[in-house]
Amino acid sequence: MSRRCSVTGTGSQFGNKVSHSNHKTRTRFLPNLQVVSLRSDVLGTNVTLRITAATLRSILTEPKNALIKQFTRLFDIEGIELKFDSAVYDFMAQKALEYKLGARGLRSICESILTDAMYELPSQKVKNFEVTLEYAQRKFSTSKLSMLKVA
Numbered sequence: 001m002s003r004r005c006s007v008t009g010t011g012s013q014f015g016n017k018v019s020h021s022n023h024k025t026r027t028r029f030l031p032n033l034q035v036v037s038l039r040s041d042v043l044g045t046n047v048t049l050r051i052t053a054a055t056l057r058s059i060l061t062e063p064k065n066a067l068i069k070q071f072t073r074l075f076d077i078e079g080i081e082l083k084f085d086s087a088v089y090d091f092m093a094q095k096a097l098e099y100k101l102g103a104r105g106l107r108s109i110c111e112s113i114l115t116d117a118m119y120e121l122p123s124q125k126v127k128n129f130e131v132t133l134e135y136a137q138r139k140f141s142t143s144k145l146s147m148l149k150v151a
Contacts, residue, residue, distance in 0.1 A: 051102060056093040059103050060110075067110050078122040080129055087133040088113075095140065112143035 039046055060068050068084060075082040092113075096105045113136045121129055 053093040056096050057089050083130045085132050088131050088136045091136050112145045113139045
């Protein structure tokens with residue numbers, strides 16, 4: 001486990017966990033981890049996972065049905081070649097961690113960034129479209145998703 005978050009650059013933080021009996025336990029908090037509980041139908045129990053920014057980035061790009069591949073295919077149907085800067089992947093992973101959305105929230109973040117392009121570019125006869133970090137930040141800040149409050 002690294003001592004610094006690969007996306008935000010923040011280091012480990014230390015603090016106390018305080019129980020109901022006012023018993024303090026010194027602990028280390030890792031800033032790039034998000035604890036997610038999933039209900040497993042096969043096991044019949046809740047499974048707790050620790051998700052990092054690197055995990056969320058790999059969910060965006062690596063699987064056979066990765067989100068980026070799905071959006072690239074949607075644009076290919078319209079005859080538009082879609083490309084992403086690598087910093088955009090980090091931005092999306094950072095926002096998913098910041099708003100505690102997890103992997104399912106990545107799709108909402110992608111949609112908030114690409115929705116305008118999906119509707120406007122086919123009528124403009126554009127053949128190539130590159131999503132830069134500035135474009136992603138601008139579109140995300142104007143979306144309703146950015147109005148969520150961090151829990």
